[in-house]
Amino acid sequence: MTTASRPRVLRRVLAVVVAAAVVGTLAFLWQTSRFPARFSVTEAGHFERGSGPRGALPSGHDHHGSGGVPGAAVTVDDLTEPLDGPADVARTLTARTAPIEVADGAELDGYTLNGSTPGPTIHATQGDLVEVTLVNESVTGGTTLHWHGIDVPNAVDGVAGVTQDAVPVGGTHTYRFVAEDAGTYWYHSHQISHEQVRKGLLGAVVVDPAPGGPVVGGREVAELLRDAVDVPALVHQYGPERTVQGVAGDLVAEVEPGRAARVRVINSDNGAMPVWVGGAPFRLLAIDGTDVHQPPEVRGTAVLVPAGGRADLLVVAPADGAAARVELGGVVAVVVGPAGAAAEATRRPEATLDPLGYGAQAPSGLDPREAARHLPYVIDRQPGFFDGKPGMHWTVNGRTYPDVPMFTVRTGEVVRMTIENRSGQAHPMHLHGHHLVVLARDDVRATGSPWWVDSLEVGDGETYEVAFVADNPGIWMDHCHNLPHATEGLVAHLAYQGVTTPYLLGHGTDNVPE
Structure with a gap:
């Protein structure tokens, strides 16, 4: 050389x-x-115990090698309502693979519950024992029912691979819980949810207040509600068609002049939806099933409803016999007025209602100064691999799924959480089994009625301070309800010390919660 x-x-x-x-x-x-063939959510991630004046949880293992949170003594199956006694509300929902008819006779491949989509609205009264039996007649991927916004016992949360196995074709599963809180909720599949929800496995839940309960909205609101027309308005996109209560086009609510309607808006899609009222003022009565304290009347203002979120609007039909028009994203609407009354479509107002300062102050029932721990939830995006696929992937606290945080708490603790979004996109964050009270956004403190949520729109660059009481033991998902984002890994879990799960995820199982 x-x-x-x-x-x-x-x-x-x-x-x-x-x-x-x-x-x-x-x-x-x-x-x-690459995801393991079979794994438990309590083994895949890492503990995130947070910090706080009352110290950390017992150290245990850095990973959940025991299959549960340190000191695990009960499984999610143990966390149920009493199973004896007759139900006050009993329904059977049969899931089928079936074509869905949309506008102009066009059909889409989809799913139905009892032959329709959305499935039947489930009505209950606060305190009722509700029993729903899911029958899977022909949904080949298996299915479940999750009770979105209802703080059910963990065993009936309906998350495949976390609180149950997906119900196979020919199988059944019974959900049994007490409807403790009045409000507007919905149910949907939590198995292959990014597909099954979009294609029709969903429905509304309305829980009326118990007779003689406290008046939250104030005397004037109570008088209007006494004779109000109740209007569930579940908004869902089937292919190219946006629908309300499963019908393309406007929903007409026949309401006499001067009488009120409670319009229960449910956003079942993946993006935030602006809602506003043309032709009348309105009040925002409730957010995510929780009443607003003394809601003032507003006009020329939109309400932003996150994916998965709900907003109850009180609208009085105009006294002159015209109709008010509750615009649902500017595509469909609920028309409130006497039969045949017209209502012109209106453009979205420039102003957007800010729940941070809406309504009158009232005790929230928890003192954030008593928080036992403070948990960070930082959403970001970084290059790497996700189940063998290269690209830009969502991270939680710098980690990608399934190596994501297992936020670990003790029963009875007050917990603060900081949700920070650095990802470049907005995310509707949904914690199962709990409601969060918003303390601040971008260091601006809440000054209105306590703002309780289970589905919180966190815009890009925003930081929210929230708090909750750890009063519902279990293992709970805490994920983005833009469901394609969740299936791409924007998921974490909240686990109580002493709880484990026998259910598994992975390519070697039939459980695919997102």
Whole structure:
């Protein structure tokens, strides 16, 4: 070998070594990103115990090698309502694969519950024992029912691979819980949810207040509600058609002049939806099933309803016999007025109602200064591999699914959480089994009625301070309700010390919650 050729040979050798190192690193990252064939959510991630004046939880393991939170003594199956005694509300919902008819006779492949989509609205009164039996007649991927916004016992939360196995074709599963809180809620599949919800496995839940309960909205609101027409308005997109209560086009609510309607808006889609009223003022009565304290009347203002969220609007039909028009994203509407009354469509107002300062102050029932721990939830995006797929992927506290936080708490604690969004997109964050009270947004403190949510729109660059009481033991999902984001890994879990689960996820199981 000549002296002149040696540098070229060395450069080639170096290039081969560098290429091998790069390929080897990529192969390692690809392999380690692949989901295990079978795994428990309590083993896949890492503890996030947070910080606080009352100290940390017992150290245990950095990973859940025991299959549960340190000191695990009960499983999610133990966390139920009493199973004896007759139900006050009993329904059977049969899930089928079936074509869905949309506008102009066009059909889409989808799913139905009892032959329709949305499925039947479930009505209950506060305190009722509700029993729903799900029958899977022909949904080949298996299915479940999750009770969105209802703080049910963990065993009936309906999350495949976390609180139950997906119900296979020919199988049944019974959900049994007490409807403790009045409000507007909905149910939907939590198995392959990004597909099954979009294609029709969903429905509304309305829980009326118990007779003689406290008046939250004030005397004037109570008088209007006494004779109000109740109007569930579940908004859902089937293919190209936005519908309300399963019908393309406007929903007409026949209401006499001067009489009120309670319009229960449910946003079942993946993006936030502006709602406003043309032709009349309105009050925002409730957010995510929780009443607003003394809601003032507003006009020319939109309400932003996050994906998964609900907003109850009190609208009085105009005294002159015209109709008010509750615009649902500017595509469909609820028309409130006497039969045949017209209502012109209106554009979205420039102003958007800010719940941070809406309504009158009132005790929230918890003192955030008593928080036992403070949990960070930082949403971001970074390059890497997700189940073997390269790209830009969602992270929670710098980690990608399934190596995401298992936020760990003790029963009875007051918990503060900081939700920070650095990801470049907005995210509707949904914590199962609990409601959060919003303390501040971007360091601006809440000054209105306590703002309780289970579905919170966190815009890009925003930071929310929230608090909740850890009063519902279990293992709970805490995820983005833009369901494609969730299936791409924007998921974490809240786990109580002493709780474990026998259910598994992974390519070797039939459980795919998102």
